[in-house]
Amino acid sequence: MKNQSKNKAIAIFEGAQIRRQWDEEKELWYFSVVDVVGALTGSTIPKRYWSDLKNKLNQEGSEVYEKIVQLKFVAKDGKYYASDAADTETMLRLIQSIPSPNAEPFKLWLARVGYERLEETADPELAINRALKTYLQKGYSPEWVNQRLKSIEIRKALTDEWEKRGVKEGLEFAILTDEITKAWTGMTTKEYKRLKDLKKENLRDNMTNLELVLNMLAETATTEISEKREPKNLDENKTVAREGGSVAGNARKDIETKTGKSVLTNKNAKILRGKILKKNNHQSNIIFRGGEIKKYMRKIISIIFFAVLALALPGSVKAAGLANADNAYQAIVKIKTYSLSVDSALIPYAQGSGVIISGSGLVLTNYHVVSLTDPLDNSDFPTVFQICVTKAIEQEPDCNYAAKLINQDENLDIALLQMQSVSGLSLSDNLFYLDLNTIDNTAIGDKVTVLGYPAIGGDTVTISKGSISGKSEKYDEKWIKTDAVVSFGDSGGATIDVNGKVIGITTAAYSDYLGSLGYVNNIVSLIGWISAHRQETPPASPLMDRMLALVRKQEEIKTSNIFTKDYPSFTITKPADWDFTYANEVSVRVAQGANEEGGDVSFSLLKKAYLMSKDNIVPEIKRAFNAAGKSSLFTITAEQDITINGYSGKLVTISSLGEIAKLYYIPYQEYLILITYQYGTDDQDKTVVDGIINSLRLKSTSQTFTEVHEYSNATPKFYITAGSDWAILPRVGQAEPLLIMSKTIKPAYVLFSVTKLSADLSSLDNQGYLDYQLQKIKEANQIVQAIDYKIDVVSSNAHYKLNDELTDVIKIEEIEKLNQSGEPLTYDTEYYIRSGDYIVHINLSVYGKDKAVYDQAVPTFNELMQTLSLKELKALATSAPTSAAPTTSANSAPSGQTVVQAIPVKDLKMYNRLKGKIIVRTQFGGAAYYVHPDKAVIYYLGRPESAFAVMRENGIGISNANLNRIAVSVDNLSGPDTDKDGLPDLLEGAIGTDSKKSDTDGDYIDDKTEIKSGLNPSGAAKSSVVANYSSKHLGKIFLQIETAGEAWYVNPQDGKRYFLGRPVDAFKLMSKLGLGISENDFAKLIGE
Structure with a gap:
């Protein structure tokens, strides 16, 4: 009877309507204190009961009182009101302060839990039986419980093995678990839990039977491999964890191929329990006694491991791992180096070879294979890599891999890449690799093999055998000469000895009529650099998402x-x-x-x-x-x-x-x-x-195109505004940053280019530099006569006034002609403008023989040049497209300030549809406007300073806690990025991540990926994003009052906040987020 009373009291509590909220950041449930008090006491006025108790706790100085927080809960009228709340731990302590009969079962339960834990410390087997009973009491079937207990035992064996290898419980256990999970699921543990909509719940308890079996296989395989390998440090344990996880990963892929459906599901315990719950009258029959569980588990582990291992590796002779001389080709990869074209398209720029030197996908290659530099200052262009893995000698390689650059050294001509799998297509941790021969024990005449992907070898791997012909030392490096055939494309590949060890990286080939000779960079010259950098985390590539999409598309079109x-x-x-x-x-x-x-x-x-x-x-x-x-x-x-x-x-x-x-x-x-x-x-x-x-079918699209009419350059600084007759095409690269095309005089276009002055040219004055250019034209004419071409200089001026600011520039007028007939091909006007160590070259070209067209283009070009400025961006005079685009003048505001003018809206119905949005007049030069979400006005975003001033003036102060409830967009970002993680430094300062670390919290996921995935880049806590919070603030501009007043725009299109950063960043962002509006609709909006 006593037990029945306790259970009845518990049922009263469980059946009550107790409101609760989940704290994403702290990963804690918070309960309404008034609701709990009401359920326990049965009071009809629980608020008064709680008020009295709270005063008593306060007078006693109770810690419980200190831990009560205020949260808003929904009331019966549907509105939200602030009320006291407590987390689970505080609530349990609070229950002990309530002298209510209904509270007694909870007090006894707490005491019993404490006692049971003492018992379990002395006899761990009790803990297993206790867990078993708990699962059964929750309504799970005996079969389900058996599987979970087996998985717990497998996990225990793994963690015991980790402890033997010196792995520390806590963070290091979590890191290794994450490596296993990524290897077999293709997702991090966080992402896997997010898929199943889990918070603090145990992931294992929320897996399907098949998911659980594969997880058990992954952990068992990791234990077995670890016992054999005996890893010495965390990095070696990580490698083992990836290899163990990949066994289950291969099994998962094979199952998915054969069944045609995904193994990984969003099903959690709530869903699964509804399908598998069975009432079993013989639950006690599966309680394990004494040493039975250990014996039983060994049997189960053995059956699962070998059965699923056979499934994971059908027909395989040996698992991937260390290759030897016979299968060394399987560790050779083809590398395709991608970057952006001048028009910002992802294209391949170079191709070479590489060698995998670790099971986790570390690739060694030449610097010149992966490097791409801007000709202006030799800075690195952003790059990303496609990796093609050799499966068989006679087959084209598998190109379903990508890679990031870890580090590179131009002097050593060496680089390290880290391969990355493409979800659903590849596993980068199930690879063959080669060992490095770190001792220089080779001799003249030794047999060697060169492996790579030379252009002359077609699309399959090429293996060339030969001997060491000589050795040398150049450029502080050791070199091996070989008579094995080496050709273009072999660069970065491996040269191996008879034991299959890498003795060098194939780097160059020389030939003449007597024969050819290959040069191999001796690995002993490189081993120090490799050791120093192989453990580094590669910085995030801003191009990786596009690379992965390209690889997936390439695979998709095969079928x-x-x-x-x-x-x-x-x-x-x-x-x-x-x-x-x-x-x-x-x-x-x-x-x-x-x-x-x-x-x-x-x-x-x-x-x-x-x-x-x-x-x-x-x-x-x-x-x-x-x-x-x-x-x-x-x-x-x-x-x-x-x-x-x-x-x-x-x-x-x-x-x-x-x-x-x-x-x-x-x-x-x-x-x-x-x-x-x-x-x-x-x-x-x-x-x-x-x-x-x-068969070409063009499809309609909702995506609109917006012309560009303003451009700001960073190095060197210059700024230009184009009227409606011209359109700007920004280019990738500092050497030729933009092209301006005439819309009305189609043969006319303007090209901007930038060169850095060499030491001998930097000392020249304008006349000296003009003479230098005229001499270059003479020399060019001597060369191009062979193709019936020449350049005639019409006029030149070393001290030309271009506009009120640029009063001393170099000007040359030319005509490009056919040499023999003298027929004009192009008329040119060129300006050379000195800016520090740089020359900005501006070239108007009007092609065709009709000089009248050139004469027509020159006045419009001169108007364009009046807007050119090389100073810091400031409020310059701008012409307004209409009366609704107010002129902002340097004379209309105090120095350094920009006037922000509000334009009233007349059509309120249209305003309600557009409020908070950015609109762009696509038929009138792409002029952009911000539609205020509350004031029924619009603001013209004429140039960077105008856009930025609008953002700042209309900003609303917000705390970091509330701002963090809105998801951050990582699209359309610009600005300096020290750690190369794709997040500008200013943005990282605003969100609290480290601008010098691509992975702030050290969880092996770069900051940008975590933000994009809805995770917290600053620690283990969950993201603070609240799904519906941003919907109340769409179109608003927020200023962070707790930091430096950084500005954010909440985009109504996706509900995310966009960082406004510098003036030029704000302007670019506003232009990209704009929605097109016709001239008729715009006129209606403002009443014109």
């Missing part, structure tokens, strides 16, 4: 007959026996496999500064030839209007050096789609090729 491009949006269809090749983001090729005499089709995207039409096609072709300096080599001999599936374009015939090419051009958005093709020998594939061309 599809339709290629789809998201933007500009189009599809292409091919026959089943033809193949797509998608090597970069802006072109796709269609051809028939190995048929070298067959036809092919390529579709390429050419980005322009403004929306294209059919009338732009020929002028743009001519401009491209002219910009490349090839006007004299190409002639357009015919153009024909064509239509493909309702879209107009042209078929253009071009003649060059006796060759004829026919090219299709289709205008779409700000792009020209270029279609090149050939029908194959004897036009054998004409029907198929024409069918592929005519």
Whole structure:
């Protein structure tokens, strides 16, 4: 009867409506104190009961009183009111202060828990039986309980093994667990729990049977490998953890392939319990006695491990690991180095070889294979890498891997990459690798093997055998000479000895009519550098997401007959026996496999500064030839209007050096789609090729294009504004930062380029530099006469006044001509402007023989040049597009300030649809405006200072705690980034991460990835983001009052906050987030 009373009291508590809230940051439940008091006491006025008790606790100085917090809970009327709350621990202590009969069972339970824990310390087997009873009491079936207890025992064996290897409980256990989880699921533990919507719940208790078995396999395999390897430190334990996890990872992939569905699910205990709960009248029969559990578990572990291991490695002779001389080729990779084109497309720039030197995917290669530098100052361009792993000698490698750069050394010509798996396609921790021969024990005549991917070897690995022909020391390094065949593309590959150890990195080849010789960088010269850097965490690459997307797309099109491009949006269809090749983001090729005499089709995207039409096609072709300096080599001999599936374009015939090419051009958005093709020998594939061309389907898209009419350069500083007759195309790279295209005079364009002055040129005055340029033109004319080309200088001026600020610049006017006939090809006006150690070169080019067109372009170009400034960005005079774009003048505000003018809104219905948003007048030069969320006004965002001033003036103060409730966007970022993690330094200061560390909390996930995944980059605590909080603040601008007043914009489109940073950052962001508005709608909005 007494037990029945206790259970009844507990049932009263459990059945009560007790309000609670989850604290994401602290990972704690908070309960309404009034609700708990009411449930325990049965009081009809629990608020008064709690008020009296709270006063008593306060007078007694109780710690419980100190831990009570105020939270808002929903009341019966549906509104939220502040009320006292306590976490679980505080609530249990509070219960002991309530003299209520209903509270007694809880007090007894607490005392019993304490007693049981003492018992379990003396006899651990009691803990297992206690856990078993607890699961059964919760309603789980005996079968479910058995599986969980088996997994607990496997986990215990693993942690015991870790302790033997010196791994510290706590953080290091968590790190290794995360490595295992990532290896078999492809997700971190945090991400896995997030998938299942878990908070503090045990992940193991929320797995399906299959998930649990694979997790057990991963942990068992890790234990077995560790016992055999005996790892000495945390890094070695991490390698073992990845290898153990990958055993289960391979099993998971094989199961998914054979069943056609994912093993990993979002099912948690709540969902699973509804399916597996069974009432069992013989629950006590599965209580383990004495040593039975240990014996039983050994049997189960053995069965699971070997059964699933067989599933994980079907047909394999040996698992991946250390390779030898016979299979060394499997540790050789092809490296494709990607960066951004001038038009910001991800394209491959270089290709070479590399060698894997650890099971976790550490790749050793040459610096010159992976390095890409800006010609202006030799700074590194952002790069990312595609890695192709050799599976078999006769097969093309598996390119479903990516990599980040760990470190590089130009002097040693060496670099280290860390491979990264592509979720669902590859595992970077199940790889063959080669050992390094760190002792220089090679001799002349020793047999060696060179492995790599030279261009002459095609798409499969090339293995060349030879002997050591000599040794030398140059550039403070040791070199090995070999007569084994070495060719372009072998760079970065391995040269191995007869034992399969790497003795050097293949670096160069020299040949003459007597023969060839390969040069190998001796590994003993590199081992010190390798050891110093191999443990480093690679900084995040801002291009990695795009690289992974490209790799996934490449894999997707292997089994599809339709290629789809998201933007500009189009599809292409091919026959089943033809193949797509998608090597970069802006072109796709269609051809028939190995048929070298067959036809092919390529579709390429050419980005322009403004929306294209059919009338732009020929002028743009001519401009491209002219910009490349090839006007004299190409002639357009015919153009024909064509239509493909309702879209107009042209078929253009071009003649060059006796060759004829026919090219299709289709205008779409700000792009020209270029279609090149050939029908194959004897036009054998004409029907198929024409069918592929005519399969092009352009699709409508909601994405709008906004012209750029302002540009600010960082190094050297300059700023320019373009009117509505011109459009700016920003370029990637400091050497040629922008192209400005005339929309009304199509042959006219302006190219900006920057050069750094050499020591001998920096001492020249304007006249000296002008003489230097004129001499270069003379020398160029001597060279280009052979291609019927010459440059005539019409006039020059060493001290030309360009505008009120730039009063002493160099000017040269030229005509580019055909040498023999004298027919003009291009008219040019060039300016050379000194800015510190740099020269800014501005070149107006107007192609064609008609000088009248040039004369028409010059005045508009001169107007453009009046806005050019080389000073720090400040409030300069700007012309307003309409009366709704107020002029901001240096004279209209105090020095250094910018006037912010509000424009009243008249159409309130339209305002309610747009409030909080950025709108862009796409038909009027892309002028941007901020629609205030509350005031029924709009603000013109004319230039960086204007945009920034608008943001600051309309900002609302907010605490960090509340700001942290809104998710951070990591898109459209700009600014200096010290740790190269893709987050600008100013942003990191605002969110509290370390701008000098790509991984602030040291959890092996870079800060940007954690933010993007909704995780906390500063520690183990969960993110503070509250799902519905931002919905109350859409379109608002917040200023952080607890820091330096950093500004944020809450984007109504996605509910995320965007960092406004510097003026130029705010301006760029506002432009990118803008929504297009027609001139008719804009006029209605402001009542014009």
